[in-house]
Amino acid sequence: MDRRTVLVLGGGVGGLVAASVLRRELAPQDRVVLVERSTKHTFWPSLLWLMSGSRKPEQVQRNLEPLARRGIELRHGDITEIDPERRQVVLDGEELLGDALVVSLGASLEPERVPGLAEAGGNFYTLDGAKQVYEQASTLQTGRVAVVVADVPFKCPAAPYEAAMLLESLMRRRKVRDQVTLTVYAAEPAPMGVAGPEVSRGVVGFVRQHGIDYHPSTKLARVDASGKRLHFDTGDQAEYDVLAVVPPHAAPEVVRNSPLAGPSGWIPIDAATCETRFDNVFAIGDVTTVPLKLGKPLPKAGVFAHGQAQVVALTLAARLRGRGQEQRFEGQGECFIEMGGGLAGFARGNFYAEPAPQVQMYRAGRHWHAAKVAFERNWWRTWF
Ligand SMILES: Cc1cc2nc3c(=O)[nH]c(=O)nc-3n(C[C@H](O)[C@H](O)[C@H](O)COP(=O)(O)OP(=O)(O)OC[C@H]3O[C@@H](n4cnc5c(N)ncnc54)[C@H](O)[C@@H]3O)c2cc1C
Structure with a gap:
């Protein structure tokens, strides 16, 4: 039976979600390979609680290892080259080849x-x-x-x-x-x-x-x-x-040096499908740039990486396996705004609305802080 390989580059927010949904949606013989430098996944929003004393370092990170038990192949190391034409990457000197690539390499600090x-x-x-x-x-x-x-x-x-x-x-x-x-x-x-x-x-x-x-x-x-x-x-x-x-x-160096990069170094993608200009090469999350009508790009945020990852995984399941339909990312986003003392604000809306995003700010309250804590708990439960 034919066997497809999807290389997911980066095991942060977008890569973790993309690899997990792909594993669920593709056929058992298909390979989902998650390529990530670190052996751990960090839940970045919790760093704010770490810096203000309500989390310990071990509470904001988990080993990626449990993903291997669910059939995701983990490859740890540094991706040094991406060839989107051939859907090939070089990982610490070794070439990996895929039928599709999902690039979720984030931003370099x-x-x-x-x-x-x-x-x-x-x-x-x-x-x-x-x-x-x-x-x-x-x-x-x-x-x-x-x-x-x-x-x-x-x-x-x-x-x-x-x-x-x-x-x-x-x-x-x-x-x-x-x-x-x-x-x-x-x-x-x-x-x-x-x-x-x-x-x-x-x-x-x-x-x-x-x-x-x-x-x-x-x-x-x-x-x-x-x-x-x-x-x-x-x-x-x-x-x-x-x-x-x-x-x-900045965009990661390996991306800046690849044909995927646009003039700013970030990867231009189709706003709805997240596909790059190369067939079956998708990019999601912070590494991308999506211009909005108001003249500024879509913000870099986990909520978008997460939503785009789901869209891309389901689209690839449709393309590679004929399962379901190709999906479109509609620009929905939301954000908790922690204020300390158990209070938070909340904003939610459609960032693809034209001529400008339509985002509503909700009145601050304890329930938004509780919702952010619940989101963190669900993150670990859902993906680990
Ligand atoms: C303090 C803080 C708080 C935040 N709070 C929120 C929030 O409340 N809500 C929200 O929506 N967003 C929040 N974010 C932003 C959110 O974390 C990012 O937008 C999100 O992680 C983007 O996901 P990503 O997959 O694009 O990139 P990342 O999650 O950064 O993942 C990229 C991965 O690629 C790996 N990688 C990079 N280069 C290579 C290479 N050459 N070889 C191998 N691996 C490589 C990295 O190790 C990393 O694991 C917060 C961020 C921070 C720092």
């Missing part, structure tokens, strides 16, 4: 692009960085906490604002709030701008209610790590005691 930033640390978009921020924030008695969005684009548009509010909440819990100032310096003009002005105003309102200063359109130019001083492209400077930073993002 590049603090070294800002002089002094790598030395300063505080990159809470990594597990070690989130741990480091917690260690410093949980011992700070008096001083300045700076939350910095170094550049755009970056994944999870809400995360830096949530980080600031969660750190503020930590200071209140530790009863040092009156001795600590918190400030957000962001390279973007408004939070969650693609979701529209109502959402931006809502998030700025949440941040200000927490007594957090907010400086938009302030791009980080360099950091004096020993003097603990930030220099911005506006000419402004600021001192800090604790730094929590979203570093510059």
Whole structure:
């Protein structure tokens, strides 16, 4: 009997979902090969709770091994070449060939692009960085906490604002709030701008209610790590005691060097099918770029990687096995906005609506925080 092979590149949010749904939908003799550098899957949204003290590192990661027991072939290593024409990749020198590729390699974090930033640390978009921020924030008695969005684009548009509010909440819990100032310096003009002005105003309102200063359109130019001083492209400077930073993002090097990359380095895809310009080569999640009518790209967020992964897996089942129908991603997205103290806001809508995304902001409440905690629990239950 014929045997099909799908190579899923990346075992993060998009790759995990794509490989799992493909395994369920393809024929038993078909191969689903998940190629991932790490032996572990990290649930990135939980890093915000790690940096503010309500999760331990072992609670935000799981071994990918259980996927092998369900018939997904795991290959660990570094993908160094992608040939979309031949649907072939090179993994640590070995060539792997597929009938279809699903590229979900995420975004690469590049603090070294800002002089002094790598030395300063505080990159809470990594597990070690989130741990480091917690260690410093949980011992700070008096001083300045700076939350910095170094550049755009970056994944999870809400995360830096949530980080600031969660750190503020930590200071209140530790009863040092009156001795600590918190400030957000962001390279973007408004939070969650693609979701529209109502959402931006809502998030700025949440941040200000927490007594957090907010400086938009302030791009980080360099950091004096020993003097603990930030220099911005506006000419402004600021001192800090604790730094929590979203570093510059870029498409992974292996993608930038492949024919898949568009002019920005990210992979252009069909907004609905997620197919690249190469047959049976799909790309999903943060590594892609999807221009929207309002002139900005679809934000980089797990909710989109997750939705796109399901669409692509079902489409491939239809194409390779004649099962069901090809699917279309319709641009639905939603986002919890953690505010600390057991409170969260929530926004949901259609990001493909024209001429601009239609996103509604819901009133903050304890139930949204509970829903985010339930989402985390279900993530592990569903996929592991
Ligand atoms: C602190 C934080 C909070 C967040 N909160 C939310 C949230 O609340 N809601 C939301 O929707 N999104 C959130 N996000 C964003 C979300 O995590 C990402 O958008 C999502 O993970 C994208 O999925 P992906 O599959 O595209 O990439 P990733 O999940 O980043 O996966 C990419 C994978 O590819 C692997 N890889 C890369 N290059 C190679 C290579 N050369 N060889 C082998 N493997 C490679 C990486 O190791 C990685 O595992 C958050 C992110 C952070 C950092």
